[in-house]
Amino acid sequence: MGIVDEFDHVAPRLRGKKEGTFAYFTVRDRWPKIVTSLVDQLTRKRDALIEQHGEDASADIADILEKFSRLRYEIMTDKPLINFPESGPDGKMWHDWMEELKTAVMPNDVEELTYFKGPWLFVECYLYRFIYSAFLATKKLADMDYFEDSKRKNFLDHLDQVEEAVAFLMKITAKDSPAHEMFGIHQILKSSLWGNRADMSLTGGDDHTMKMSSIAASVQLKDYILIDDVNWLMVKVLAPLQANPQKLKNRRIDIVLDNAGVELCADLMMAEFFLARGFADKVVLHGKAIPWFVSDTTENDFNWTVDSLHLAGQQSAKLGEQIKKRVEKMEIIYKADLFWISPHPYCDMQEKAPELYEELTTSSLVIFKGDLNYRKLVGDRDWDLNTSFKKAVRGFDPCPILALRTLKAETIAGLTDDVLKVLLEKFDEDNSWMTSGEYAVCQLGGVPPIEE
Ligand SMILES: O=P(O)(O)OC[C@H]1O[C@](O)(CO)[C@@H](O)[C@@H]1O
Numbered sequence: 001m002g003i004v005d006e007f008d009h010v011a012p013r014l015r016g017k018k019e020g021t022f023a024y025f026t027v028r029d030r031w032p033k034i035v036t037s038l039v040d041q042l043t044r045k046r047d048a049l050i051e052q053h054g055e056d057a058s059a060d061i062a063d064i065l066e067k068f069s070r071l072r073y074e075i076m077t078d079k080p081l082i083n084f085p086e087s088g089p090d091g092k093m094w095h096d097w098m099e100e101l102k103t104a105v106m107p108n109d110v111e112e113l114t115y116f117k118g119p120w121l122f123v124e125c126y127l128y129r130f131i132y133s134a135f136l137a138t139k140k141l142a143d144m145d146y147f148e149d150s151k152r153k154n155f156l157d158h159l160d161q162v163e164e165a166v167a168f169l170m171k172i173t174a175k176d177s178p179a180h181e182m183f184g185i186h187q188i189l190k191s192s193l194w195g196n197r198a199d200m201s202l203t204g205g206d207d208h209t210m211k212m213s214s215i216a217a218s219v220q221l222k223d224y225i226l227i228d229d230v231n232w233l234m235v236k237v238l239a240p241l242q243a244n245p246q247k248l249k250n251r252r253i254d255i256v257l258d259n260a261g262v263e264l265c266a267d268l269m270m271a272e273f274f275l276a277r278g279f280a281d282k283v284v285l286h287g288k289a290i291p292w293f294v295s296d297t298t299e300n301d302f303n304w305t306v307d308s309l310h311l312a313g314q315q316s317a318k319l320g321e322q323i324k325k326r327v328e329k330m331e332i333i334y335k336a337d338l339f340w341i342s343p344h345p346y347c348d349m350q351e352k353a354p355e356l357y358e359e360l361t362t363s364s365l366v367i368f369k370g371d372l373n374y375r376k377l378v379g380d381r382d383w384d385l386n387t388s389f390k391k392a393v394r395g396f397d398p399c400p401i402l403a404l405r406t407l408k409a410e411t412i413a414g415l416t417d418d419v420l421k422v423l424l425e426k427f428d429e430d431n432s433w434m435t436s437g438e439y440a441v442c443q444l445g446g447v448p449p450i451e452e
Helices: 022-053 056-076 091-105 120-136 148-156 159-173 185-198 214-220 230-243 262-276 299-312 314-328 346-352 354-361 370-377 389-393 417-427
Strands: 225-228 252-256 282-286 332-335 365-369 401-406 440-445
Touching: 022 056, 022 120, 056 120, 091 120, 148 159, 148 262, 148 299, 159 185, 159 214, 159 262, 159 299, 159 314, 185 214, 185 230, 185 262, 185 365, 185 401, 185 440, 214 262, 225 417, 230 365, 230 440, 252 262, 262 282, 262 299, 262 314, 262 365, 299 314, 314 332, 346 354, 365 370, 370 401, 389 440
Parallel strands: 225 440, 252 282, 252 365, 282 332, 365 401
Antiparallel strands: 401 440
């Protein structure tokens, strides 16, 4: 049903207008802060950019700064979203989606599509697309990744942690390793999960350094995982994949990436683990086509990270070489479908991006990394906390899906009564556990429950 849906009454979409919520705080404080930090960066880099690109860059910067100062004002005064120029591969689509949303979802009040009143997920994606359009309209800075510095710094700040985690991976994937075939799955998946703690959009691009390696976190932070379906995943998906009774040669696992930096390193480790331990013949990594949500992975980040792994140490250097070989042999493939930078929940994928959906049906497992992907899985709605995950994804099941997410938004589904009781005792009315990034889920969908 697209953006228009008949299920709206089931659970309302999150919106920034409700005071006291994280969405409200995000629109009021976090978005202006992210825009301000871009302004600071451009001002700081002005001379260097002019030296690199010539005098045209000066006018480009002035133009962007002017647009950003208007953007900040419009966010803070809750103005209606305006169409940006229909440029870029998805410019026309954005135009249509905004019209669709204004006329269909909010038919009685066109004015409602404002920064605070519009659906939080839609408006937040719009914000990052607006920022991109400001650069895209320039003569010299259209290709600039304005979030690059913080992404690279995040990687460089975690070199020791990356090397420690990769050393574990190398040990369990070595040809002569005595480790049982299933050994390491919990650590590798949870290392990828906890890598998601270190994202930079929560802090508006400021430092967010992980003190321990993601592998150490996988062991030490067990109690912070509110839903842990990894055993179920092993039984229902990974064991049959590894046994491969039909001797298939095209077993495929997909990872829908989230942040560059330390999280991407853990995701690359996970891809290598699946290939080296015989769970898949091919791993497809899905990244973003443009700079997105501050720290999301683009193709450039992927290539840079693989090329830079050697900076972390010897084991990481080996991993980097191994990944390059796998990319050449097309055992690891990087893709960036435009759907991942659209504002749609994943229940709309079949309608909005049928080819991508079809492609995912050929996969044995799609792993969705991070908070934004989770918000899109459950439609960014205010579900009752014990609503089943199956209900919240509203029919999205191209194949088994696994969400590896640390909680940074007030939406979640599938909590058991026992977990809810513990949370209630610890936090009472305080919702901070939903947004602090301290808690996490490893949640499986698209396969029958274990007891069936
Ligand atoms: O990198 P992640 O895990 O997708 O998180 C993105 C962050 O931005 C948000 O979308 C809110 O601005 C949160 O959901 C989350 O804090």
